[in-house]
Amino acid sequence: MKKILYILDQPNLYGSEIHVLKLIDMLKHNYDITLLCFNNGPLLERIPKEIHVKVFPMGWLSIGTFPHLINFIKNERFDYIHCHQPKAMLYGSMIGKLLGVKTFVTVHSLPENNRDSYRHVFKRFLVYAFHTTVLFLSELVSSKIIYLTQFSLKKSFFQHKAICIPNWIDVDTEVRIYNSSKTLKLVSIGSVSYQKGVDRLIEALYLVIDLPWELTIIGDGEKKYLSELRERIDLLGLTKRINFLGYKEDTESYLKVSDYFVLLSRGETFGMVYLEAMSVGLSIVAWNIPAVLEVVPSYNLIINSISQLKNIFTKEYAKDYQQRADLNISYVKENFSTSSVLKSYLMIYG
Template identity: 25%
Template sequence: MERIKVVEIIADADLGGGPSHVFGLLKSLDQKKFEPFLICPEGQLSNKVSQIKGVTIFHVPFKSKFDIVSLFELQNYLTKIKSSHDPFGPMVVHSHGTRAGLFTSKVAPQSAFRIYTEHRWDADYHLKNPMTEFWQKFMLRRVLRRMNRVIAVSSSVQSFLINNDLATKEQAIIIPNAIELQTPNSKPRAIKAANRAPVIGTIGNLNPQKGQIYLIEAMEEILKKFPLATLEIVGEGELKESLKFKVESLKLERHITLLGRQKNVEKFFKKWDVFVLPSVAETFGIVVLEAMNAGVPIVATRVGGIPDIIENRKNGLLIPSRDSKQLAKAVIELLDHPALAAKLKRGGIERVENFDWQKVIKEIEKVYTVPFDLE
């Protein structure tokens, strides 16, 4: 059977949510059926993908939405891919994010099946400048009108796209993010019950959407019950200095540590008693899957795509966003009730199996093959 050429296009060079998704997709894709390509800026993503045998990588900087040089480079690469062996064969062009979608919508071959995945926008996500937000949504609407299929990573993203007339019901489908599951032998051992010096952890970019400020405030209440408790915050971002100032103003330097960006987050999951995701906006929350997979009980806010993953009191605790008191109450409940924590850990390990790349990739591959009747 002829292989379908699949071109993944993304304008991000780091290993955040969207790029991490693209890496997992390319690593899991069945190369007996698909010939994979990646077009992205030089950086962490392309370096990591270069380790996957069989993936051809082209670099385009995508410096801004007005980058004419990048537009022509993308067009040349897509033409080159299309005109290589079997130029009349099936081809999928799959863009991730508004900027990549904007470029792709202008120069993708007409015969290619065009797919777009939205990783960021839902009803909770907003930009600082309302006019910038308006124009981004306006551009996204134009982009999606030129796509054959739109993938939303959660129900909140799908609802946002449909309710704002950015995509049609027929066009937008839900395929969640995924992770590569640990083998059972690599799961961490259960944490001892009645830990009087618990370690609480969170991971995320230090920006307003991630809500770390509320977790820092919650530590005041948590320390009344567990005076030896500590909080570790993993991540970098624009709020680093203001969060550091908040910690100092509350005189919590002995209890809260900002660890910056870390390459190996697995080692932190293994020592944390509770993982907290205090986001005020979160289209999916792949880090929740990672915490579940590591066997850490979770407290997370009921925003965006989080309720797609967590069922309250079955595999995690859901709380309102922007509420430090409720956050503290939930963390204290888990630390005070080891049996509940153990129940949520078991539920999380069971739940995360639904988000294994080996399962999710089959849904994506079906989207790639259906238009060509090659299932």
């Protein structure tokens, strides 16, 4: 059985980490898998017992740890190294090149996505330049580059060795659709950050303050940004209508009792949470960005202005709710199934 080493920097429970967890679950019967992380984190508690786990505490400048990391990988004689997240991509691909091990990198975020998490102009420039350099070097020395969307694939520095393998999701055969007749229940899931557009979602909802809605926000964020949001919400008189729940592991239960999933991101590389929402029949409200246009069908509400959010309250839009629910579920089943993605990974790993 061939041996695969997956490398992660931060084993949290967000998009890239859940992607790796699902990848391990999908392939654990086909390969001997080891997960190596540069930190401890909640993801490690969810790794199947039969998977080998190794933690090498390592920062960007932990030069002293680097030889130990090389020796570990060399002694284990892995057939493949597969890296996720920028630091893991850079160090893992360099070690793979040094040891002659076939190395894959999966690009979960583009430099502009990292940049868009910040508002200060100079900091945005530095972050963009740094992540562009890391991505270029990682792609340069890797054997194969995996992107999650066709849009992001076009950004690759080395098109000849880049491919697109999307995220995937299993859809329940029995889906309960909830459509309230009075107050619309909106839910937003993701990191509470400037990049995810939580600030403009709040401004959009203020424009429909006289209409019946309530919003649940699930996800963690920086204290400063959260404080700014709460101050703005209080100033706009929306405190009783917007509920911050923080991080929740079981997001599906919240999706199933909501009417619309709303996420007005400034940038996404894929947006797994859109699939999760559509898989339980929710209609989507999203901002018009390339990744959204590729993942979310156009019969959902894709907006260019915060004033367009009001469309979900119209009778004309509401009457097609069940039809959109059925279409979204079918769309996810047909385009993002586990079986098709499994074939792709078995093909590239061999």
